[in-house]
Amino acid sequence: MNVYFLKEHDFNSFMSKMIESKKVIGPVAKKSKFVFDKLESPEQLRLDYDVTILPPKKEFFPTCQKLVCFDGNKFEGCINPQEKILFGVHFYDVKAIDMTDHLFSEKNQDWNYLANRKATTIVASNIQKVSGRAFFASVGKEVGPKGHDAFITKINGGYVFEAITDKGEAIVKFGKFEKASDSQKSEAQSANESMLGKCPEKLKYSSSEIADKVRKNFTNEKLWEEAAHDCFSCGSCNVVCPTCYCFDVQDDWNLDQKTGTRSRYWDACLTEDFSKVSLGGGHAENFRESRGDRFRHRIMRKATYLNEKLGGPACVGCGRCSSACTADIADPVNVINKIMEAK
Amino acid sequence: MCNCCSSNNHSHNYDEQNIFLPKEAKIVRAVQATATERHFTLRMASGEKMKFDPGQILEVSLFGFGEIPIGLASSPTRENTFDIVIRTVGRVSTAINKLNEGDSLFIRGPLGRGFDLNLLRNHNILVIAGGIGLCPTRSLIQYIMDRRSEFKKFSLFYGAKDPSQQMFLEDLANWRKSNDVDFHETVDRGSDDWKGNTGVITTLFKKSSITPDTKVIICGPPIMFKFVIAELDKIGVARKDVYVDLERRMKCGVGKCGHCQINDKYVCVDGPVFSFDEIQNLEEAI
Structure with missing residues (x-):
């Protein structure tokens, strides 16, 4: 596919044309933070964002997603994909999306996710500013970003736009793109490479070393109880994670008490009820009863359980969990480096 | 609309x-x-x-x-x-x-994955069902009774909390008098008119003669598993010949929602039936 250059002063007209003809989701400022939201104008777009509060997975896997609509005993599925362009996704989130793509595709394909995903064009963008807890340069290095349709990189005087798929190539028609020169391409490459050195946090070991050691420490109860000692079981670390995809399924009546929906809601394995089964008579069995059990499950899931399926850990180093954790105990770098130093 | x-x-x-x-x-x-x-x-x-x-x-x-x-x-x-x-x-x-x-x-x-009948056919079978564990195992019990000639000796141990908790009363009556099944039952707490065995399910082992070449299926409350496994170890039943039917919270049933995950296994797609040697080293399983 082709690599293009777009001059700085042509960028807003490119975005305007794209927004006019397609639904475009991009990073926008929300007070002092950033979120992915529908763009109304090019000025809203903040490609200089560090990280968004929630990951972009919500575009395919919304916080609440209707699965089945019912009216008495009549029912129908709710798959209703909307064409959209997800613009300005950092490479760590591209990696995460590729992971959820895989997990929703394997075995029983879930078209409630996949239809939304297929209807989306993803334009990745270079990281212009690194967030305070990021460690994307040192995690899962064996897995590169893939599944995106184009990659846009800010360089001096404009943007280098690499079209990767036909969907990515189709965006070029909205702007005055010209062929990128070799020097522009190499400037883009070094802009992307240089950011890797700016992560404030760093894992000191390889993915396989980590997977091995973390797994071996499964029964190190003391370690997990200590790590989770201050955990509020709030699930914030799960909710902001780009690779978490656990959900609950609930039915909701409409006011008429006849019609309603069956929906899935984001769930969190750190919450107390996540693995709890009612036995009746007020009794329950909780298969991960202690905070340590649940904290361990999250770290295991990120560092070991899914590695075989994903080719690397289910963590991309965005640092969102570290920032979101009320007690500041969720930071995978701290937890994993500590486990690696355990006997 | x-x-x-x-x-x-x-x-x-x-x-x-x-x-x-x-x-x-x-x-x-x-x-x-x-x-x-x-x-x-x-x-x-x-x-x-x-x-x-x-x-x-x-x-x-x-x-x-x-x-x-x-x-x-x-x-x-x-x-x-x-x-x-x-x-x-x-x-x-x-x-x-x-x-x-x-x-x-x-x-x-x-x-999910049920019982692998090919592994059970032409073998001695023992089903151990505690409480509501009789419900999923009844699918196998009925299968064996319907195709009795495909299996060798068939034993069934059933435990309930008390006689009022016993289920499938017609089935129980049939099994008690059937020559096709070596059936033993117990209750944790008897009642005035209960004439059968009282005690935990493992007390039934001495009522039967289970041989080491038996394929064993266990389903019941989590606490039951380790006591039953200990008895089976004494008899010398290989752990690969023991199958457990696990219960977990499951919201999706298709291996996505994460609730039933045990290590890297999802009970709803990889189970609910597991051979014991598959999960015995899997923390959180039993």
Whole structure:
């Protein structure tokens, strides 16, 4: 596919044309933070964002997603994909999306996710500013970003736009793109490479070393109880994670008490009820009863359980969990480096 | 226009692939099995026969209340109906247990991995069912009884808390007098008119003679497993010949939602039936 250059002063007209003809989701400022939201104008777009509060997975896997609509005993599925362009996704989130793509595709394909995903064009963008807890340069290095349709990189005087798929190539028609020169391409490459050195946090070991050691420490109860000692079981670390995809399924009546929906809601394995089964008579069995059990499950899931399926850990180093954790105990770098130093 | 969510364009192109769309089943028989358990016999509303393996599960739902995972409680060798037993516990099960013959339930499935009959045929079989664990194992028990010649000696141990908690009373009466099954039962607490064995389920081992070449199926409360396994170890039954039917919270039944995960296994797709050697080193499993 082709690599293009777009001059700085042509960028807003490119975005305007794209927004006019397609639904475009991009990073926008929300007070002092950033979120992915529908763009109304090019000025809203903040490609200089560090990280968004929630990951972009919500575009395919919304916080609440209707699965089945019912009216008495009549029912129908709710798959209703909307064409959209997800613009300005950092490479760590591209990696995460590729992971959820895989997990929703394997075995029983879930078209409630996949239809939304297929209807989306993803334009990745270079990281212009690194967030305070990021460690994307040192995690899962064996897995590169893939599944995106184009990659846009800010360089001096404009943007280098690499079209990767036909969907990515189709965006070029909205702007005055010209062929990128070799020097522009190499400037883009070094802009992307240089950011890797700016992560404030760093894992000191390889993915396989980590997977091995973390797994071996499964029964190190003391370690997990200590790590989770201050955990509020709030699930914030799960909710902001780009690779978490656990959900609950609930039915909701409409006011008429006849019609309603069956929906899935984001769930969190750190919450107390996540693995709890009612036995009746007020009794329950909780298969991960202690905070340590649940904290361990999250770290295991990120560092070991899914590695075989994903080719690397289910963590991309965005640092969102570290920032979101009320007690500041969720930071995978701290937890994993500590486990690696355990006997 | 969809009445419930005001959407104009649900795409029905995906209906065939939508793993969350249930199918309607009609209740052809509903019996109160115990004070808290209700036994339903169902038939698909479409008339089709559901193909399943003993030990597989269904997601059973009632719109507006929700879905719950339930083990199939009858054998695929039986007509074109299938049984489930539901304990009144929460919102969904309470609503379902108010239903009667002619009402509809909605099901997804069969889901998961049931018993591998090829591994069980031509072997001595022992099924150990504690409490409500008799429901999913009944799918296998019926199968064996229906195709008795395909199996060698068949033993069945059943334990309930007290006589009022015993389920499938017709089946129990048949098994007690049948020559096809070496049946033993116990209750934790007897009653005035209880003349059978009293004590935990492992007390039944001395009533039978289980040989080391037996394939053993265990389903019951988690606490039961380790005591039963200890007995089987004494007899010398290999752990690869022991199968357990696990229970977990399952919301999706298709290996996505994460609730039933044990290490890297999902009980809803990799199980609920596991051979014991598969999970004995899997922390959190038992």
